[in-house]
Amino acid sequence: MSSELVKKYFRYNRLPHIWCPGCGHGIILRSVVEAIDELGYSKDEICIVSGIGCSSRAPGYLDFNTLHTTHGRALAFATGIKMANPNLKVIVITGDGDCAAIGGNHLIHAARRNIDITTIVFNNNIYGMTGGQYSPTTPQGEKGTTAPYGNIDKNFNLCELAKAAGATYVGRSTAYHAKLITKLVKDAIQNKGFSFVEAVSVCPTYYGRKNKKGNAVNMMKFLKDNAVNVKAAKLLDEEQLKGKFLIGELYKSIEPEYTDEYNKIINSFQKER
Numbered sequence: 001m002s003s004e005l006v007k008k009y010f011r012y013n014r015l016p017h018i019w020c021p022g023c024g025h026g027i028i029l030r031s032v033v034e035a036i037d038e039l040g041y042s043k044d045e046i047c048i049v050s051g052i053g054c055s056s057r058a059p060g061y062l063d064f065n066t067l068h069t070t071h072g073r074a075l076a077f078a079t080g081i082k083m084a085n086p087n088l089k090v091i092v093i094t095g096d097g098d099c100a101a102i103g104g105n106h107l108i109h110a111a112r113r114n115i116d117i118t119t120i121v122f123n124n125n126i127y128g129m130t131g132g133q134y135s136p137t138t139p140q141g142e143k144g145t146t147a148p149y150g151n152i153d154k155n156f157n158l159c160e161l162a163k164a165a166g167a168t169y170v171g172r173s174t175a176y177h178a179k180l181i182t183k184l185v186k187d188a189i190q191n192k193g194f195s196f197v198e199a200v201s202v203c204p205t206y207y208g209r210k211n212k213k214g215n216a217v218n219m220m221k222f223l224k225d226n227a228v229n230v231k232a233a234k235l236l237d238e239e240q241l242k243g244k245f246l247i248g249e250l251y252k253s254i255e256p257e258y259t260d261e262y263n264k265i266i267n268s269f270q271k272e273r
């Protein structure tokens with residue numbers, strides 16, 4: 001990261017960070033910070049909220065209004081913050097376990113309300129912080145410490161889940177496609193409603209080692225070789241897309257936003273008095 005961005009947005013006394021060498025989370029965080037910087041918001045206008053996990057360490061490193069909450073509950077806290085101060089740009093940074101396992105219910109309800117929160121999930125397909133248990137995004141057949149013979153659960157497609165639940169902006173990128181993360185996060189923050197960005201990360205320490213994915217470079221190469229931009233995908237047939245996953249803006253719509261609707265009710269009663 002450029003030293004300018006570090007100086008401007010990071011809490012010096014919390015560095016160096018403790019993510020493993022080769023972890024994708026640092027690259028993703030850089031892209032998120034770049035997005036905020038490019039949008040030109042003052043630090044006071046932003047509030048970053050997380051649950052618990054390697055990914056959820058991110059707000060601790062950042063010099064904004066930040067809140068490190070309990071595992072899975074980032075969206076519940078973020079909802080309270082947004083309701084109390086709708087002028088804040090509220091951003092949730094979460095992991096696949098935090099967001100889709102213990103926090104799965106909060107995700108679907110925040111999406112269905114279309115509350116103006118941007119959720120960025122650092123999806124490394126595993127529970128990193130607690131040592132490699134399988135998560136809702138661990139692909140079927142792959143291993144975790146809690147699935148030593150291969151996981152038999154079908155994995156969630158997080159973007160489809162967020163869209164089906166009511167999110168009005170959905171995008172996906174990867175730690176390899178860092179510039180695209182910045183673009184998606186910028187668009188997501190500007191969307192007036194619930195925005196969901198899946199940033200596919202790499203965890204060489206647990207997911208990679210357990211599943212013989214090679215080192216961090218190999219894992220990044222996998223992302224490079226298997227992600228297809230939605231625009232390019234339109235020109236490809238089913239056979240060419242087999243085993244690939246889509247990146248880019250996957251969905252966008254315009255719907256009433258929750259805090260606006262809530263304030264309309266408050267205002268109507270205040271007028272009556």
Ligand SMILES: Cc1ncc(C[n+]2csc(CCOP(=O)(O)OP(=O)(O)O)c2C)c(N)n1
Nearest residue numbers: 052053054055071095096097098127128129
């Ligand atoms: C209520 C509760 N249950 C479980 C835990 C233990 N725990 C901490 S982080 C974590 C999983 C983190 O995985 P993920 O959200 O995918 O993030 P990652 O560490 O992979 O970035 C778990 C189970 C906890 N802290 N609190």
Ligand code: SF4
Nearest residue numbers: 019020023054128203
């Ligand atoms: S355990 Fe995995 S997710 Fe956690 S810091 Fe290490 S590489 Fe990153």
